[in-house]
Amino acid sequence: MSGSSIYLMIIGISLVSILPRILPIALFSRFEFPDILERWLSFVAPSVLGALMAVSVLAPEGKIFISFNNLYIWAFIPTLLVAVRTRSLFYTLLTGIIFMAILHNFIMM
Numbered sequence: 001m002s003g004s005s006i007y008l009m010i011i012g013i014s015l016v017s018i019l020p021r022i023l024p025i026a027l028f029s030r031f032e033f034p035d036i037l038e039r040w041l042s043f044v045a046p047s048v049l050g051a052l053m054a055v056s057v058l059a060p061e062g063k064i065f066i067s068f069n070n071l072y073i074w075a076f077i078p079t080l081l082v083a084v085r086t087r088s089l090f091y092t093l094l095t096g097i098i099f100m101a102i103l104h105n106f107i108m109m
Contacts, residue, residue, distance in 0.1 A: 071107075075099040 033041075057072045058064055066073070079096040086092070 071100065071103045075103055 053076075057076045058066060058070075060070070060072050075096055078099050079092060082088075082095040083092040
């Protein structure tokens with residue numbers, strides 16, 4: 001592969017990645033949506049995040065693994081409690097990282 005084709009590939013991939021993110025904002029930022037649609041759209045991001053998180057915790061290797069040996073579930077419990085109590089992304093991430101490190105390095109099941 002030549003150097004110019006690599007640059008063209010990088011530019012193409014960048015455009016394909018960034019256009020779906022920028023175009024909706026550029027096109028719809030001028031419009032005012034009805035309140036019910038804005039309320040409905042406010043639930044999309046938490047729903048997607050919850051679905052991604054559930055898959056990561058309950059099926060870490062591609063298959064559902066609900067067991068006492070699933071370290072991700074054990075790390076999730078205190079992380080969720082800290083997230084609900086503090087509503088701080090920093091403390092939530094810190095708790096998850098610390099508990100996962102402890103479980104993975106010291107209590108490897």
